[in-house]
Amino acid sequence: MGEEKWLVGIDIGGTTIKLAFITESGEIISKWEIDTSKDGSGSSVVNDIGRAVRGNLSELGKQPEIITAVGAGAPGFLEMETGFVYEAINLGWKDFALKDELEQELGVPVAIDNDANIAALGEMWRGAGDGAKDVLFITLGTGVGGGVIANGEILHGSNGMAGELGHITAVPENGWLCNCGKAGCLETVSSATGIVKLAAEIIPSHPESTLKPLLEKEQLTAKDVFVAAEKEDRAALAVVEKSMYYLGFALANLANTLNPSKIVIGGGVSKGGQTLLKPLIDVYAKFALKRVYEAADIKIAQLGNDAGIVGAAWIALEAKRKA
Amino acid sequence: MGEEKWLVGIDIGGTTIKLAFITESGEIISKWEIDTSKDGSGSSVVNDIGRAVRGNLSELGKQPEIITAVGAGAPGFLEMETGFVYEAINLGWKDFALKDELEQELGVPVAIDNDANIAALGEMWRGAGDGAKDVLFITLGTGVGGGVIANGEILHGSNGMAGELGHITAVPENGWLCNCGKAGCLETVSSATGIVKLAAEIIPSHPESTLKPLLEKEQLTAKDVFVAAEKEDRAALAVVEKSMYYLGFALANLANTLNPSKIVIGGGVSKGGQTLLKPLIDVYAKFALKRVYEAADIKIAQLGNDAGIVGAAWIALEAKRKA
Structure with a gap:
């Protein structure tokens, strides 16, 4: 020693x-x-x-x-x-x-x-990544960020832009404008902000939703949506499902390319836990190759701040x- | 020496x-x-x-x-x-x-x-990759294959499946069945086989197309489609555009994640050259982040066999x- x-x-x-x-x-x-x-x-x-x-x-x-x-x-x-x-x-x-x-x-x-x-x-070293050498990490917060670890090394790409998972296009046509100047980015539908925007679109056709008053007072947060979804509020479930559809589609396509052994979801939105993971994994299973699906665990980040x-x-x- | x-x-x-x-x-x-x-x-x-x-x-x-x-x-x-x-x-x-x-x-x-x-x-070492350390390589042949080079190394992923670009989902809903068991894979629309399938869908509404007789005799090939597109056959142009829309969308999303300095298109279909590259680059520019777009050249493979x-x-x- x-x-x-x-x-x-x-x-x-x-x-x-x-x-x-x-x-x-x-x-x-x-x-x-x-x-x-x-x-x-x-x-x-x-x-x-x-x-x-x-x-x-x-x-x-x-x-x-x-x-x-x-x-x-x-x-x-x-x-x-x-x-x-x-x-x-x-x-x-x-x-x-x-x-x-x-x-x-x-x-x-x-x-x-x-x-x-x-x-x-x-997260790769001491958290949900569990020491794995091929990890896809995505943070869902106010925006959406990410990191790609391949062969144990973080990828930076040719001019430092690798891992910009928030700006993968999730909605190819008629998507919402993103801060980056493009439209339909994953960040517009799977960030905390995106979840609130989806809610504003979906709740009006569900007048019974417990989220309606919060939406009308412009106080609705992504956390409220997850809390309501846990209580089986149908509008909230539809919002989470739609947001996770886009995320699952994007992550499956990345996994078909990168074949990670762990996919780790971090950021404030990841506090949605199982309410978020269940619909996410369903979509991921649909769009990932069988051997790719079997190789990767999707987990919530463990280290927090x-x-x-x-x-x-x-x-x-x-x-x-x-x- | x-x-x-x-x-x-x-x-x-x-x-x-x-x-x-x-x-x-x-x-x-x-x-x-x-x-x-x-x-x-x-x-x-x-x-x-x-x-x-x-x-x-x-x-x-x-x-x-x-x-x-x-x-x-x-x-x-x-x-x-x-x-x-x-x-x-x-x-x-x-x-x-x-x-x-x-x-x-x-x-x-x-x-x-x-x-x-x-x-x-x-291609990275002596061909269109030009010695670059971050290269996305895709072959468009009977099927669609690929290789991802990051930091100068090919990625294998956690169980050897990295680079399976042909099985990225390009058509999320109602896509054609793929040999892999999924539906809507890039291979179903951007391979030589996929291009012929797209032609079979598009040509019937273009009775003036020079490709109609070949299609009816079941002799149409992807090469015929590119030859006709070069001669401004409208049906052929629509087929190439649709096939390259899916490819450009998939490549832009990968580039937003991997930030390569070269994207190299190989395989028999790549003989389509500029006829293929022009619509591909237009779509790629639409869906890639500006700094990511600027970083990467899209080139036809140079080494052939x-x-x-x-x-x-x-x-x-x-x-x-x-x-």
Whole structure:
């Protein structure tokens, strides 16, 4: 046994930055959050991270040398090799050398990737992905994001756009406009926002629905739809079924191409649990090849908000192994 | 400069076996074909390959030591790591240890993969893929096959089914039955067979079409459809457009997930050239994210029947590098 060594996993978001000390086998030793600096500059964020890491180490009575590598995730377009963030709209960053700045601040090698990819890697390593080497990860939140792991590595594609599962076209003709400029994207029908839009379309023809008052007050949320569906509200069931039809169709076609052993559903909408999984798996079974269907479990993500910090530690460890 | 070393690339098909001596930079020194043994046993094929390789080496006045590694492709379900062919229906093989048998016969390390994957790798290395690390390869022949290259490696997936692009569902409801047991697969509308089926549906409402007599005599081929489309036959144009709509939709969704820098179209149908590419690219542009569209060239395969032997040499070289 050598001396104990820790990794730092950092998940930079628009509101908070999540940090953790994590062992090389993926156990979280300690985790905490700090506010994301509001001045919109990457440098303040980097300074805040440095202070937080040094402060928490000393509180735990540890020397800085216990940290051997750092991984960090940020939302936006990143170039993994150079460690450059081209643009992170939520953070107000443009052309920021995140990897270099963090390395100067922390004095150890830093690996970076985008937030959806580190969440996918976290679930692969220590969550629902269960160590599998071929994992399709999709987050259903306000938007829809994803990460594709093949042969144990996250795919980035030729210009960093791989895994943009939210912008797979789910409704080829007459689909709703998407923020990306296309129409009919999966995000328009399978995100929390999309589920509410589907509800607005379906509920009016079900006057008995318990969701009608919420819809009329413009207070309806995706969570309300799942709660009502669990209680067998027919309109709510129809909404969930329609949303999951599109998702199941898209995931089956990806699985026919990528042949994963795990498909992991994360994000706020995934709290729908079995209410969401049952119709999803029915559609998936219809559109996937038999051997492909048999190969893949569809599971709800397990790590919740910890997926990012755990996956960030994973990329730190991977970079160390390859160094 | 060291002594010259050659690889052997072998593409085993149901009718013929293609073989080649290929340099480590991918130049074909000599290529030839032998008939596939009709007795349906893998052992005869292996013996025939051994005789052919030794015979051709001696004709060229070379010693066996010039060969350092062999790659072979076969149609069917293969396990790449063990080198086992579970089933190759066209060859009549079941549970055959292809890699081990070839290694015994030839006395050098052998790597194997399936026929669609070696063709994809051949195009990546020396053909339309142009050395790119992220390539989507699709063959449109009697059926539709494919290979997905990400980070320079072919994807096999969790049980060898990755790249089954022909069985992506293109027509979600009321699609034609496919040989795989599902309905509406891309293969039912974008293969040579699928194009003839689409023609049979579309031509009757175009009595002026020059294809009508061929259809009525049941002699219509996909090639006839492309020839007529080039001459602006409206029914033929409508058939090509419909077939390419499904293909473009499927490829755009894969590209949104994989973000390739090349999409390569091979197989007999790809001889349709620009007549096929133009409507395909229009649909692809509609359904792909802008940055994804900009990243990828869609090209016709360049190596024709040589793609398999070249890709087989590539897997031999890769296995050697990793050994």
